[in-house]
Amino acid sequence: MSTNRKVVLASRPEGAPVPANFRLERAPMPVIAEGEILVRMRAISMEPAIRGWLDDNDKNYFEPIAIGGTMRALSMGQVVESRLDGYAPGDFVRGLFGWEDYTVANADTVLLQKIDVSPDMPITYYVGVLGGSGQTAIVGLDRIGRAKAGDTVAISAAVGAVGHVAVQYARHIGCRVVGVVGGPEKARVARELGCDAVVDYKSAASMEAAIREAAPEGIDVYFDGVGGEMLDAMLNNMKTFGRVICCGMIAGYNDSDNPPPLYNAWQIVARELELKGFLLYSYAEFVPAALATCIDGLRDGWLRTIEHKRIGLAHAGALFCELMSGRTLGKAVLEMDLSEAD
Numbered sequence: 138m139s140t141n142r143k144v145v146l147a148s149r150p151e152g153a154p155v156p157a158n159f160r161l162e163r164a165p166m167p168v169i170a171e172g173e174i175l176v177r178m179r180a181i182s183m184e185p186a187i188r189g190w191l192d193d194n195d196k197n198y199f200e201p202i203a204i205g206g207t208m209r210a211l212s213m214g215q216v217v218e219s220r221l222d223g224y225a226p227g228d229f230v231r232g233l234f235g236w237e238d239y240t241v242a243n244a245d246t247v248l249l250q251k252i253d254v255s256p257d258m259p260i261t262y263y264v265g266v267l268g269g270s271g272q273t274a275i276v277g278l279d280r281i282g283r284a285k286a287g288d289t290v291a292i293s294a295a296v297g298a299v300g301h302v303a304v305q306y307a308r309h310i311g312c313r314v315v316g317v318v319g320g321p322e323k324a325r326v327a328r329e330l331g332c333d334a335v336v337d338y339k340s341a342a343s344m345e346a347a348i349r350e351a352a353p354e355g356i357d358v359y360f361d362g363v364g365g366e367m368l369d370a371m372l373n374n375m376k377t378f379g380r381v382i383c384c385g386m387i388a389g390y391n392d393s394d395n396p397p398p399l400y401n402a403w404q405i406v407a408r409e410l411e412l413k414g415f416l417l418y419s420y421a422e423f424v425p426a427a428l429a430t431c432i433d434g435l436r437d438g439w440l441r442t443i444e445h446k447r448i449g450l451a452h453a454g455a456l457f458c459e460l461m462s463g464r465t466l467g468k469a470v471l472e473m474d475l476s477e478a479d
């Protein structure tokens with residue numbers, strides 16, 4: 138092991154990212170200092186939030202990645218060498234790590250934690266259904282949306298990483314679920330996952346009318362990962378006192394200087410709506426219970442997960458581009474090929 142491969146940001150995307158924005162490079166194998174661990178990367182979570190770190194502005198909650206800087210993501214790895222108390226070789230760890238074969242972490246690494254990997258669960262699940270995506274779905278519905286049996290819950294990006302868990306959990310707790318997706322294949326999967334009604338916004342002449350047809354009585358809780366036009370259409374379909382879980386606004390991520398406008402904001406007042414911004418990492422105390430819910434769901438069978446998986450570090454950039462152009466279904470995850478780089 139004399140070199141370490143890493144994916145760096147080659148150029149800043151203009152609009153949707155393209156594979157040429159990323160470059161695979163070789164660097165010397167890192168040597169750890171006191172207080173650090175050396176981690177063999179195992180699974181990298183591809184998430185829309187990463188798009189915000191590729192722009193050189195201060196609009197995000199993490200600092201931008203520099204040109205030539207190593208790409209980063211919430212990831213799973215295994216400790217191979219430790220000079221940090223409490224961590225030993227063989228431990229599984231999750232944190233904000235680099236897109237690389239081997240990464241160095243320390244006590245200040247964002248979200249660093251040891252993970253108990255169940256033998257019956259694939260390691261990639263720990264950045265998806267058993268990681269931030271699954272937990273965001275459960276904590277968002279329970280704590281922000283306060284969804285309960287009998288509620289009508291609308292979910293956008295309904296067969297995406299967060300959405301497909303949210304759909305199944307909302308069904309599990311007795312809600313009526315309206316899934317909003319782009320395209321007929323995604324609509325078919327949304328029905329298979331248990332959506333009571335599905336809106337394919339790409340084929341609907343009017344998004345607002347299509348939502349009304351799917352939920353004539355109105356929406357109690359809207360789980361919003363998209364923002365923009367879809368949120369606007371939903372505002373005109375919310376019930377009085379409805380709750381909107383503002384989880385993401387992907388409709389604006391590829392052009393953060395020109396976010397799509399909201400024309401129906403008056404409905405927030407007129408319908409006395411609650412719109413609450415939500416970042417999972419501020420709700421750490423609810424994460425263990427959400428994780429247990431997802432593990433139970435997978436074992437009991439009321440929850441199934443879909444992965445859009447690529448294997449091998451060289452595919453990381455292309456996979457992220459697929460995610461940001463809406464071409465993935467389920468959790469976009471990169472699994473490291475352990476036969477590479479060793």
Ligand SMILES: NC(=O)c1ccc[n+]([C@@H]2O[C@H](COP(=O)([O-])OP(=O)(O)OC[C@H]3O[C@@H](n4cnc5c(N)ncnc54)[C@H](OP(=O)(O)O)[C@@H]3O)[C@@H](O)[C@H]2O)c1
Nearest residue numbers: 294297298299318319362384385386387388415416417463
């Ligand atoms: N707040 C938090 O703590 C937190 C945590 C995780 C994720 N999130 C947010 O939740 C949302 C979903 O994240 P995810 O990881 O589950 O991703 P994802 O849903 O797996 O992938 C993104 C999906 O968004 C939809 N989409 C709608 N408009 C789009 C556009 N203009 N460009 C690209 N895709 C578009 C596409 O589905 P359709 O084709 O079906 O529309 C696409 O497949 C994102 O906004 C993300 O930032 C927030």
